[in-house]
Amino acid sequence: MPTAWKWKGALLLVLTIVSVYLILPSLLDVAARREAAQGSRTPLPWYFSVLPEKGINLGLDLRGGIYTEFEVETDKAISNKVDMFSSDIERWLKNENIKVEGVRQDISTHTILISGLDSAGTEKAMEHISDFYSDALVKRPVPADSGAQLAFGMQDKYKSHLEDLIVKQALEKVRNRIDRYGVAEPTIQRLGSNRIAIELPGIKDPERAIGIIKQAGQLEFKIVDDSIPDAKLKEMVTEVRKNENLPEDYSLKTVARINELLKGKLPADDEVAFEIQYDPITHKQTGALPYLLHRKAEVTGEMLKNAQVNVHNNEPYVSLGFDSQGTTLFGETTTKNTGKRMAILLDGTVTKAPVIREPIMGGQAQITLGYGRYADQLKEAEDLSLVLQEGALPAQLTEATKSVVGPSLGADSIHQGVVATIIGALVVCLFMLIYYKWSGFIANAAVLLNLLFILSALALFQATLTLPGIAGMALTLGMAVDANVLIYERIREELKHGKTAKAAIDAGYGNAMRTIIDSNVTTLIAGVVLYQFGTGPIRGFAVTLIVGLTVSMYTACICTRMVYDYLIIKRRITKVSV
């Protein structure tokens, strides 16, 4: 027994020293001082190199920042892929001199419809597709009213693989954009199948950051189809809006709906897109000009080499340089379509549609921005060039949840939370002291130790301390002494039955242990469920609860027992103050 006692004591001593070492950076505010010293280039005190680099990680609700979850809209990206297949198939059919009217996609079902084939052509096309696209496409029944001879849908397995890939790419892009924007310690991770969670601590202009992350950055150059005059097109759009009672806006959703409703009235493979118009003086949106465009983009943002901000006549713009493929394609298109208009689309909205006066061979183009104050425009141009340089997102992102916390609220929260925890702990300790006398004192020492160990565990595992986490700590202290209460009540009971001090303590610990383990395990189960369920702040609560209760089994049971062992063996006490 005495040797085991020594080992236990040594373990406790080592744990305590390590714990103090781990939380020292948080106590001394080492991170801030290190940063300040680096800023002013003053040498750091010697002990900075000895201390751990990081202290306790504070959650967003305590230090301010943004937490958002974005949903990756994979649907649109899938239809882009199907478009690509369609044009590949069409090209092959034409190369093989097979008579074909068109290869197009039914957007709502992502089905490729091939029409105008004769029976020999149908057979050849089927053979080609099953040879080259067997893992991606599968034959589907041809819709009755489509007038097509063949229909192909996407294989489920391929589709889910594609969706996974899209989310992965989106994650990568978002990470690059945030890196380039410059945020200290961002956390970007994937949640479930199609969600991305982003945590940006201590950021100053949250809306701008979210804008940069969210902007699709889809740059497209499309040729304007002049087969329907602009005035007529405007009339058609107005009519559809009125008939269907559509809202007066130009969001992607509304535009998609308009296109759907105009299907059949427009040439196949064409679409309507809008250029938003502003009043030059008030900078307010006045309306929008519809354009009829060939749906397939001639040149896209993927072929960009660089994008940078320039200013001309006090108007900022983004100048674009294409890579070799882009330069060639841009040259070909502008040669073929000289005299026509070419629309420059950013995220589905036309920014400008100038007439191509002569072929452009140099691979240079520019995007002008909407109307606004100079400073706003410049900011917008900077953000746009950042987004374009990093490349387009593979799919649109929509905000699922967002939470922005200002630093002042965080500071107040910490203050109130810490004060409440300290008062709560004091009240509990006082009660224990009054009710259990010296034994209460021992339990209180264990509670303090518990607090120290929780903090050091948080620092060690770099778990995040949140405001509910602070509450969790206070709560854990209240729960940790429960173990001591159970033990002491049992000891009192045994003493009443006339047992000696040593026997009563043995029986007290022995019998209460079962109950303590059971009751802690049930609380731990709840904590784990909570951890699984919660995000952000709630997770922080679950973490402190789990860590605190686990640690309390050591501090409240084993550590206090050591004290009694010492008192009984070394001091040979015969009475317990309980």
Next chain:
Amino acid sequence: MKTTHIPFIKYQALFVGVSFLLFFIAIYIMATKGLNYGIDFKGGAKLTYKFADPTHEGQVRKALEGTEFVDASVVRFGEPAENRMSIKVALPEEHAKIGEQITAALEKSFGAGKILLEQEESVGPRVGKEMRKKAWLAIIFSWAMMLIYIGYRFDFLYGPGAVLSLVHDTTITMGIFALLGKEVNLTILAAILTLIGYSINDTIVVFDRIRENRSRINLDTIKDVVNESINSTLSRTIITSLTVFFVVVVLFFKGGGTLHDFAFTMIIGVIIGTYSSIFVASPCYIVLYKYWPSVKKLWSKR
């Protein structure tokens, strides 16, 4: 504390009746009045502003008149001295600029620089619904886990009583939330799940003592043994609850806006949880002990 000799079990029918009544009233209130879900579970946006000058809800509501956010709910956040207000609005389809619009409206009434947007949270309606479903699943899942754990550690006659008292505690706590129209959000869910893990502890203490005395239990003595077990553990049941109760009361008064409702839930839960371990869980064990053999016999006859 001296060992008491309170005849709890003698009046068990009365207490069980009261519990049943409370339980169904809680369900009735939840069904008719509904729970006031926060944006976490409903979708919407919540903005917390700090005002430079003392203000009250009416002024803020007035400032929002004439905007599209007239229906917003405005409540004080934290202590009156903090001058903080939370504004909660339903989320329109395009919700990127809600913060800017409300800030602009408030600045017009209170003056630029007099208000500060400190916290902004928004949750899409789809996500909110999903979270609500997941929250109920989490609650039910933890009930099930408790049933399994108690069944494994004790025996299956104890499990139903423990879980029934948990269902009782959770339902009544949420009924009180529905009655008071208090907001149910993620933090409240955290409190409820914690309660599920914690309020079972008192039950475990009593059950543990019953199990210790099981050699003396038979059909004639069960009531006395259970009553004696409750009495002999009464002091620890109360004191363990008290220590946590102290902490949550301090959090309630001193913890600030976010922790206020969390602490409120815990306060109610700790009280009901202590009550139910004596007046719900133990009677349930007696009933199961008495009638299980005959149920089993009936079963084997068929």
